[in-house]
Amino acid sequence: MKPIIGVTTFLSEASKYSTVSRNYIDSIYAAGGLPVTIPIVSNESNYEDYIGMVDGILFSGGNDIAPYYYGENPVRELHSMSTIRDEYEFSLFQNAYEKKMPIFGICRGIQLINVAMEGSLYQDIYSQCPGTLGHSPEHTASDEFYHAVQIKKDTRLYDIFGEERIFTNSFHHQSVKQLGRNLIATAYSEDGIVEAVESTEERFLLGVQWHPECMTKRHPMFLKLFRAFVEASIQYKQREVSV
Template sequence: MIKKPIIGILVSILFLEDGLFSGMKKAAVSHDYVQAIVSAGGVPLLLPAIDDEESIKAQLKQVDGLLLSGGYDINPLLYGEEPLRELDTIFPEMDDHHIRSANIAAALGKPILGICRGLQVLNVAFGGTLYQDIAAQCSSKCLKHFQKGERHVPTHTVELTQNTVLSQIFPKDSIVTNSFHHQSVKEIAPGFIVNARAKDGIVEGIEKREGSFIVGVQWHPEMMITQSPDMLPLFRAFVEAAKKTVVVSSFEK
């Protein structure tokens, strides 16, 4: 029997603001990510934020692939910029864990899929920069990148770069996606290429030029597959890549 790959999902840190437990930190992630991995044939495992490097390595050695989930803005000091007034909430503890996890997972040869903030984490982790706020820093012709429609509804077109991993997953010139972001890639990290753009030129996807499967998308495919299978091929490709690095646990030896 072939072992299903275990996919580590990095979770967000939330602060409880009201009631008896006000001020308590909570580790949480949208169930849409969990269901997307299950639907693609993987086994999801939630990975909470920790600050000890050896413990992070131990986390990642137990999984076959890493999913970088969405969440807060990234601290611009991490890519050499001062904060603009349009910058939203940041959480340095989460930035540290996610960036270190991305670097360690890549060094271990683990496949990585970054979604929304997760794409931005990939770019910053490997030396790229971000637009802190698209509307403030880009031209007046930029599209609306934070939709008001339901989360699964596609609201703009994404044009795919041919001869990329992403274009092999979606063998067409363009796809339609949802959109829930106000930040985006500015300078792409060394060793990465752009695999998708919106019609206003905003980067909607990146991937590692060589080596293991490391792909980031700016939209939320996990939300879209709650109503349509159109985005499922992305998760299936990720899980298939993870099968090649399956870890045999001590229980199975």
């Protein structure tokens, strides 16, 4: 049986829809998982029952995380925030982390993981990181290669790709600043921006700053990330059944 993969959603501007790009859904399904979206429920603060339904969870891209979660005031360049979404995802993360469930974060997702693990963010890399190159192109297709990423050897990410240097797309203006506890940076762009993190513990906890879900159809190499995540979720499912 396929593992059930929960995918976090966001509220539309009119707050009428709790939705997410189908690129996440398609990539998970192509990797052998059964994707389900987890809605943002009004007045809900504990999503433990949702975590009990799934075998892995993917934290999707979207809004900036409110900086007061890591003890900072906002800078002028901060974009849209949603503390409703922040609280929803922090609750999901905490429940999944405690159960040692496989966790995969994409773009905002890597930032959510880092803040949830008591790390911090650059609220705007262009104003806060001198020498920053392009990371958020305009009028560029989401499946275009944009910049290079250097991957450290002896990491889960290297095991997945088998390469020290790849090209990715890029659509972000924030990034990991101070690493959270039990996390290591496993990839960087060539201007020094953290592009991936993973856990120092024996578990699947991985975040990437780019958007591999947009790349899987045109560049199948990025499906490796989803296959590794789905495989970890299968193993988690089997352990839960045997308990």
